[in-house]
Amino acid sequence: MDPDFSRLDDLLAEEDADGYLVDDTSHNSTQKYLSGFDAHDPFVTLYTPERTVLLVSALEYGRAKKQSRADEVRRSADYDYRELRAEYGPAEAKARVHAAFLADYDVSSVLTPERFPLGPADGLRERDVTVTPEESDRVTEIRATKTEEERRHVRDAQAANEEAMRAAEDLLVAAEVDDGVLVYEGEPLTSERVKEEIEVTLLRHGCGLDDTIVACGADAADPHDQGSGPLRADEAIIVDIFPRSKTTGYHADMTRTFVKGAPSDEIREWFDLTHEALDAALDALEPGVTGEEVHDVVCDIYEAAGHDTLRANPTAETGFIHSTGHGVGLDVHELPRIAPGGEELKPGHVVTVEPGLYDPSVGGVRIEDIVVVTEDGYENLTSYPVKLVV
Amino acid sequence: MDPDFSRLDDLLAEEDADGYLVDDTSHNSTQKYLSGFDAHDPFVTLYTPERTVLLVSALEYGRAKKQSRADEVRRSADYDYRELRAEYGPAEAKARVHAAFLADYDVSSVLTPERFPLGPADGLRERDVTVTPEESDRVTEIRATKTEEERRHVRDAQAANEEAMRAAEDLLVAAEVDDGVLVYEGEPLTSERVKEEIEVTLLRHGCGLDDTIVACGADAADPHDQGSGPLRADEAIIVDIFPRSKTTGYHADMTRTFVKGAPSDEIREWFDLTHEALDAALDALEPGVTGEEVHDVVCDIYEAAGHDTLRANPTAETGFIHSTGHGVGLDVHELPRIAPGGEELKPGHVVTVEPGLYDPSVGGVRIEDIVVVTEDGYENLTSYPVKLVV
Incomplete structure (x- = not known):
């Protein structure tokens, strides 16, 4: 077609x-x-x-x-x-x-x-x-509007993505904790090591990528920091993977946040609230709704819980400081925008929904699914579980 | 600098x-x-x-x-x-x-x-x-003229490249032969499998790439064919790897040709002649010489041995049907060209030298080193051995 x-x-x-x-x-x-x-x-x-x-x-x-x-x-x-x-x-x-x-x-x-x-x-x-x-x-x-075939390409890339996320989570699970630092096979487990595992797994499943985010603690509080150095226990680790299929050129995109050990109450609250924001945004997704309206749903929830957002405060540096999502296809960021000014959603749009909270003194939490807008709502292309503690 | x-x-x-x-x-x-x-x-x-x-x-x-x-x-x-x-x-x-x-x-x-x-x-x-x-x-x-720092970046990428070539050769060595086809761990050893190993090895050494050539038999006779499917014994397998360092952005580039089993007399002659052409081209490399003159050295050798070249016959489809080399840096193909019209060589130029012979009825043979032009000649950045039979 x-x-x-x-x-x-x-x-x-x-x-x-x-x-x-x-x-x-x-x-x-x-x-x-x-x-x-x-x-x-x-x-x-x-x-x-x-x-x-x-x-x-x-x-x-x-x-x-x-x-x-x-x-x-x-x-x-x-x-x-x-x-x-x-x-x-x-x-x-x-x-x-x-x-x-x-x-x-x-x-x-x-x-x-x-x-x-x-x-x-x-x-x-x-x-x-x-x-x-x-x-x-x-x-x-x-x-922005994907044909059946294009949706299949995104689905295939997302299947590889879930394998890569699994490989990353498995490394965190297998790690031990020594003096607050994750240790794997006798060495500190670093962001770089987890990224390498993610990229190798993607390669084995026909995907490539140049960037991955594996960011821990204060690093994770900057949504653009890709993370580096040893990963620490009891802190939130954001893993954001956006591979591109080498055969079709189509992308997928997914984020999970993990804590090895015991999260603080604040991280746990942030995680639950972000999960709630994700679900609410997904509930709002259907043809005719605009990307801005979906973004507003997320802002409403965060603001009601007392967090800053760029909507309430355009110069905010903590709280919810990015947009809710974006289209995904041949480009990893494309139309429609799930953001202020975001376009009306139509069947066949493939978009991410990725609420998150950030503060250098706490860390960062983000949960991101990728979905396709259908005639009467949406279909979630993500099957990876949402779970904080590993 | x-x-x-x-x-x-x-x-x-x-x-x-x-x-x-x-x-x-x-x-x-x-x-x-x-x-x-x-x-x-x-x-x-x-x-x-x-x-x-x-x-x-x-x-x-x-x-x-x-x-x-x-x-x-x-x-x-x-x-x-x-x-x-x-x-x-x-x-x-x-x-x-x-x-x-x-x-x-x-x-x-x-x-x-x-x-x-x-x-x-x-x-x-x-x-x-x-x-x-x-x-x-x-x-x-x-x-085209590389600073000391840039040369170091190319050298680093080439070190990763040699690890990847080693991984590819090791797979060919480890394979068995069943009914003329290479078999590894109970499965036919394919071009795709060898490429995956190359890419994973590069990733583990900080390099990425989108394309690699692992082409066997008639596939290898088309210099632009990246190869696919099961690899066969007694046929020439061209392995051409051109990785890019993820940290510096600089490339390396190297090609080797392997035969698992017994090469035909013709493949062996082609290989020896191509090795001779490589050495002769390298001998000619020094500041003041043009890329065209180095290319001519290769054409002279092939033509004297009775092979067609694009110089002698612009529509040739077999023989030596590409240019001798190209600059390598932030782009994998950049100036100077070691080709008709190729520029005068200067100290600091980093170039490939890659003679080769092609004919669908025989296969393809190519040997490629990457070198830097020095004040009085060149330094070869390639240390990988040149050897046909594995």
Whole structure:
């Protein structure tokens, strides 16, 4: 099932543009989504309401014809790139090739992503193509609604994620405590060691990632601190894992908070309150509700219990100091936002719900599930138990 | 030791521009190199002959002050980004902030990388800043010459790489042969299994990578095929590993070719000839020699032995059908090129030398070392033995 590009057609009609043009590698998720193709080097995708066409190097031609979702694939050699480069150098050769390619499809005006490359844009403008970066980020909006197949990809990544969380929890369980510090196989158990186990487990399940958070105590009180050094008993350890499937490119995302030993009463209260906020936010999730409304549910609960939030106090440095969640797909952070200004939820949106509390003098607590919005509510893609003490 | 940016100063003078502007994440190696800063979200680096200044979000401010090589760090909040966004939306707010930031440093004309983002460029142009994408790729040229520290980073990545190659070779050694197929722990030993072992070993040594090549038989005859499925005895298996250090961002790169069992006479001849080509290319490496001249040494040897090359036959599909090597640094492929048109070699260049022969009816053979050009020759950063039969 192809994504529904009718809103992109609408945008092209509104802006009186012939097509939508992307020039990037498939590391750009909009490029990957529109083209359905993976390549490390930049290539060009032209979307028009009639067809999607790729322009690739000879090297990628066979693979693009087989793997991409394009209706047609052209080669730069079809437009004499090599000869033009010998005569004019690479930048002008590329501009001439792109202009000839667009002319072949009667395209004289294009919308592009905001971060379309300047050199190629100037090259087209010099050849009288109208090139307009568009601010609405329409393809990103379209990407928010996941097809059945995309949901399956997220589910698969989440299955690997749960194996990795299990490996992390198992390490904490197996650790002993010596003078307040976790010890495993005779060495202090560090954040780095747990992250390595998580990453190796993900690799064994076909996923990769560059970052993981395993943050203990005061580290965990900064939601952007990835954690380092020995893990300590009786303190909250936040484990936040957001892997990407190496085969599909789709992400998952989940956070759990663990205490090895005996949590303080405060940590325990925070954990229970955060669990309550998670459940309440999930209860509120359904089509037609906005991301902002779901975020408000979480803020209501925290504020009622006397905690600071960014909603009540935009400069708060403790309490609930981030948003409630975000879409997940080819990017680990994408639309919709479960946050102030967050968009109306629709069936097929895949989002995280991740309330949390932070204070350097206490530590940090966060619980995060990943769910898909359905016709009448949501389905939780997370089956990992929520449990504080290990 | 800072890199030598004098050639960037020269370019700015030639083009009569006040500064060089980058707006990207640190996944862009030019951004990472100029800023000395790592961030997942786009930020701005302004280079002028007097100073390097970063413009970052409040979230990154403290880290940027500590970690970057910038002389000054500014925050978008210093230019009222939040208020402007509320009034004008994100694109115009960003344009106003960037224009005010440049004005603060008396910069009214900038050169940018060819692929600078179009929206921000248009925003600056509308505010009378001259924005010119530059084709010479000057920062990439500067990046080719590695400081002592950068060489150390490559060396460290290569040490991890040799551990990974060892793990791969150990699996091949430990495998048994059943009906022509390699078997390990009761299962066919696949390309995927060996790649997993390589990646896990790299992770355990602080490196990551997205791709590895473990290609056997006809797969190996396509230099871009990453290999899949069961590995077979008596056939050449190409193992090409190019990891990236997770801490420094620098790469290494090495290829070995193995045969489990008995290679054909042809594979053995190819291997010996390729080893000879490697040694001859290394002998030719010294400052003042061009990458093209080193490439020619390899072509001479292969052509004298009756093999086709792209030099002799640009449409060759068998024989030596790629270039001899490339620079390695923050990017796994960067300047200089050891290829037709390849640049003059200079002390501090880190390059691969990787001759190879390919034919689907025989398989593929490639041997690749990574070396640094010194004042009077080169130093080989590779210590992994070159040996065909395992």
